[in-house]
Amino acid sequence: MKIWKSFAILLCSLMSLAFFSGCGKNGDTTKLVMATNAEFPPFEFKAEDGSFQGIDIEIMKHICERTGRELVVEDIAFDSIIPSVTSGKAHCGVAGMTITEDRLRNVDFTTPYYEAFQVIVVPKGSAIQGADDLKGKRIGVQTGTTGDTLASDIEGADMNRFGKGAEAILALTQNKVDAVVIDNEPAKAFVAKNSDKLVILEEPLTKESYAMAVRKGNDELLSLLNTQIELMMADGTMAAIRAKYEGTAEEETAATPSAPAAE
Ligand code: GLN
DSSP: OHHHHHHHHHHHHHHHHHHHTTOOOTTSOOEEEEEEOSEETTTEEEOTTSOEESHHHHHHHHHHHHHTOEEEEEEOOGGGHHHHHHTTSSSEEOSSOBOOHHHHTTEEEOSOOEEEEEEEEEETTOSOOSGGGGTTOEEEEETTSHHHHHHHTSTTOEEEEESSHHHHHHHHHTTSSSEEEEEHHHHHHHHHTTTTTEEEOSSOSEEEEEOOEEETTOHHHHHHHHHHHHHHHHTSHHHHHHHHHHTTHHHHHHHSOOOOOOO
16 A cells, blocks of 8 residues: 555656646646747748747757647846756757856756857948957947957946847947847848848857757756657758758858857
8 A cells, every 4th residue: 555655656747847848748738837038030030920930949849749848938138048947947949049157057958950140230431340440449249248358358348238139230220339249040031131231240259059058957848859850850850941941041051160069
């Protein structure tokens, strides 16, 4: 009797653990809650019909389809994503998020699935030609991003932080900032809409790796995501998703120097 009771308690604990970590066995209908900031095209954005779209959204849809889960997208401020993962509100953060030492103190990251760059966007004809020219300038960034960290280290930088990358770009078109530091693919998407006014400087500032963030110690979900990422890389799904969203930008990405292996 006693042994059955202990067994039942153990079973219940294991089931609730699987439920709360969002990693029940394949084939169940557990939800997978993904925290993101849908202001980062082509990785995540809101389409005209109000649906969430982009590279990250499609990757997660595939993972959910393949593992029998229902995808729930939580669209929140970029700097709230890690707190949402650590508190367990979301199972994972998927937001074109760069692996950094600082973030690794709070969350675990999956295998990287994308190599990116920070770039400098300036008005056409600007005297700013590279990183050295940013000293003492008004720099626009999205709050809490690697672009923010990077630009904040520039000597005398007058930091202008915005909730959305698009707002930083708007400020640039209005001459309220001198340059914007942002990830390469969103830069292309935003500049394409202002191609008469803005350009992206050729020299990238950094190379970075995007990965998904999960709560520290949620090894079951981490390994599920890693397995799926590796499968999608091996079977061409990842490349197909990228090609669909990067469109003509693909050529430019291929021309950039090859990214380093993930750390
Ligand atoms: N890659 C950048 C970072 O991780 C920006 C991500 C974003 O704005 N969604 O900080």
